[in-house]
Amino acid sequence: MPSRRARAAAGSANSRKRMPQLTSFTPARPEEILAPVKPWFVVLTLFLGFIGNLIPLTGVALALKPDFLALTLLYWCIQEPRLISVGIAWGLGLLMDVADATVFGQHALAYAVLAYAAEYFRRRVLRFPPWQQAAQVAVLLLLCAALVLLVRVVGGAPLPRWTYAVGPLVGALLWPGVSTLLQWPQRPPRSPAER
Amino acid sequence: MRHLSVEPPPFFHRGPSPLARLAFFGLLSLLLLFTDTRYRYLENVRQTVATALYPLQRIVLMPGEAVAYATGYFAAQRALTDDNTALKQDLLTQAPAVQGYQVLQQENIRLRALLDVEQRIQRATTAAEVLYTGRDPFTQKVFVDKGESSGVQPGQAVIDDVGVVGQVTRVFPYMAEVTLVTDKDYAVPVRVERSGVRSVMYGAGTGRLPELRFLSPNSEIQAGDRLVTSGIDGTYPAGLAVAQVVSVERETGQIFARVICRPLAGADKSAHVLILGRIAAPPKRPEEASDAEPPRKGRSRVRE
Numbered sequence: 001m002p003s004r005r006a007r008a009a010a011g012s013a014n015s016r017k018r019m020p021q022l023t024s025f026t027p028a029r030p031e032e033i034l035a036p037v038k039p040w041f042v043v044l045t046l047f048l049g050f051i052g053n054l055i056p057l058t059g060v061a062l063a064l065k066p067d068f069l070a071l072t073l074l075y076w077c078i079q080e081p082r083l084i085s086v087g088i089a090w091g092l093g094l095l096m097d098v099a100d101a102t103v104f105g106q107h108a109l110a111y112a113v114l115a116y117a118a119e120y121f122r123r124r125v126l127r128f129p130p131w132q133q134a135a136q137v138a139v140l141l142l143l144c145a146a147l148v149l150l151v152r153v154v155g156g157a158p159l160p161r162w163t164y165a166v167g168p169l170v171g172a173l174l175w176p177g178v179s180t181l182l183q184w185p186q187r188p189p190r191s192p193a194e195r
Numbered sequence: 196m197r198h199l200s201v202e203p204p205p206f207f208h209r210g211p212s213p214l215a216r217l218a219f220f221g222l223l224s225l226l227l228l229f230t231d232t233r234y235r236y237l238e239n240v241r242q243t244v245a246t247a248l249y250p251l252q253r254i255v256l257m258p259g260e261a262v263a264y265a266t267g268y269f270a271a272q273r274a275l276t277d278d279n280t281a282l283k284q285d286l287l288t289q290a291p292a293v294q295g296y297q298v299l300q301q302e303n304i305r306l307r308a309l310l311d312v313e314q315r316i317q318r319a320t321t322a323a324e325v326l327y328t329g330r331d332p333f334t335q336k337v338f339v340d341k342g343e344s345s346g347v348q349p350g351q352a353v354i355d356d357v358g359v360v361g362q363v364t365r366v367f368p369y370m371a372e373v374t375l376v377t378d379k380d381y382a383v384p385v386r387v388e389r390s391g392v393r394s395v396m397y398g399a400g401t402g403r404l405p406e407l408r409f410l411s412p413n414s415e416i417q418a419g420d421r422l423v424t425s426g427i428d429g430t431y432p433a434g435l436a437v438a439q440v441v442s443v444e445r446e447t448g449q450i451f452a453r454v455i456c457r458p459l460a461g462a463d464k465s466a467h468v469l470i471l472g473r474i475a476a477p478p479k480r481p482e483e484a485s486d487a488e489p490p491r492k493g494r495s496r497v498r499e
Contacts, residue, residue: 054255056327086216090224098244099252101338101365101372102331104237105227112224116217155232157333158379158400164332 027130027180034186037080045072045182046084046092054099063163066171069096070114070144074137075182077118078125089115103155110147114140130176138172238365245367256326318432319472321345323353325465326370335378335401337361339468342369347470350430355465358436358458359383359424363470373468376437376458377405385437386425390415393425396438396456404441407454412445414452422456432471436460 028034052068069092076084093108100107117140118125125136145168153159211219231237321341329336341347343366351363353373361381365372376383379400385407386393392414394407410416420440426433438456445452 051251051255053330054252056256056259058328062328062330081213086213086220090220093224094227095244095248098241099248100330101241101245101336102333103228104231104241105224108227109221109224112217112220116213119213151228152333155228158403160332161402 025180027176027183028187032188034183035188037083037186039083041185042076042080042083046076049073050092050095050099053096063166064170066167066174067141067144068171070111070141071137071171071174071178072182073111074114074118074140075179077115078122079183081119081122084115085119086112086115103152106148106151109151110144113147114144117143130179133179134172134175137175138169141168141171144168242367245370249367249369252326319346321347321470321472323347323371323468323470325468329372332401335361335375335381335398336364337373337375339371339373339470340369341470342367342371344368347371348473351473352431352435352471353468354435354471355460355468357465358438358460359431360460360465360468362430371470376460377401377403383431383437384425384428385422386433387416387440388421388423390420392416393427394422394454396422404455404457405438407456408451410452410454412449412452416440416443416452416454418442421459 046069049069049072055065057065073084073089073092077089089111090108093106093111094104096107096111097104121136121140125133128136142165145164149160149164210216227237323339323341323345326338326340329338337360339353347363347366349363349366353360353363359376361373361375361378363371364374374381376396376398377400378398381398383396384393385396392410394410394414396405397408398405407416407422418440421436422438422440424431424433424435424437436459438458441455441457443452443454
């Protein structure tokens with residue numbers, strides 16, 4: 001009997017050990033101290049976000065496409081506000097305006113406001129688990145999209161279809177994955193027992 | 196929070212506050228927005244940055260092109276043969292019309308010479324391929340792979356095998372932006388093919404069909420009519436198919452009829468388009484626009 005109980009205990013310990021291994025693609029725990037971020041990694045991810053926005057898509061895929069650059073920017077504004085803030089966001093917005101051939105200053109304004117909002121809310125956002133963070137990110141991304149909408153409608157553009165709001169929501173759904181991925185290189189190494 | 200480096204003591208200098216930065220950059224963007232929409236001073240900057248971005252955009256396009264090439268390469272020979280046969284038959288059926296067109300064109304030139312009317316000029320054309328649709332959800336635009344290096348200029352008309360697609364609105368060194376006829380407030384001067392009634396077709400924006408505005412309720416137009424370019428604007432040659440009338444509503448309380456039409460050309464589907472060259476000598480301007488020009492001799496004499 002005791003041996004069986006011991007085996008069961010060992011089994012449960014094993015499973016407890018194995019479970020996090022399977023789902024180890026999770027953000028760092030609050031007690032873990034992250035390594036300092038490498039600037040080249042920030043630049044690389046922002047560049048990849050920009051490339052992601054350049055992907056030519058049509059139809060449904062275009063409607064679903066989130067703003068990858070805004071998402072990456074938001075992450076760095078929340079995590080590294082001393083490195084990436086309003087100024088850099090504004091510059092990237094200008095780049096996006098040229099790439100999308102839209103009115104100059106439209107994305108720049110939206111990204112600048114996004115960066116400011118991120119800096120304002122970052123302490124609150126960071127307190128929550130990923131999915132609740134995503135809900136707050138959805139609000140920030142929708143704010144960004146609403147600003148673009150306002151600027152364009154004031155400029156005389158027609159109202160877009162309702163699918164306009166889908167992109168930011170998809171972006172918010174991607175948030176947990178994106179934030180975990182961007183945090184990956186900074187995580188401290190874990191001992192096998194800890195996993 | 197989790198970082199050691201993020202929370203510095205407040206007495207370290209960190210530059211202007213975020214709000215100050217936001218105010219500065221926000222005002223700068225508003226200024227840019229105003230300048231760009233009103234005066235278009237910044238086209239040079241846009242050209243330069245767009246040229247720098249061009250290689251990047253081509254690289255991003257590459258995977259899609261590779262897939263298209265691979266699927267094209269492995270397409271069944273049967274399908275290709277069928278396609279070829281169909282195309283040959285099309286060519287044969289169109290041959291009489293084309294041969295007749297040559298004769299008619301010669302005749303037209305002679306008649307126009309007899310009547311002392313301005314000759315119609317053959318335009319140079321550039322074939323181009325659509326690279327991608329514009330990502331801006333507020334406008335209807337496509338980008339084609341021919342630009343300034345191929346002699347494309349802003350204002351040139353763009354057609355596909357069915358009819359008018361749109362007009363070149365912005366030219367980059369290796370790319371050009373084409374605004375589609377469905378873009379909001381994009382105007383094409385048209386003529387009803389059946390009755391000859393002239394009007395102007397206005398685009399209505401994403402997801403909405405273009406309409407003819409300011410057409411009196413008693414004008415000779417009905418659902419199913421084909422609209423062709425009237426050629427009075429000097430941009431489009433006359434007689435290109437533009438759209439088909441979908442519905443005509445004549446309400447007694449309204450001054451104008453409400454005419455909805457559907458563009459014929461696959462404005463957002465066609466992969467290959469033709470950019471038409473500009474006419475060497477633009478046609479005479481309509482009366483109200485000629486006020487700025489020096490008055491013509493005959494007319495001034497009449498006024499005196």
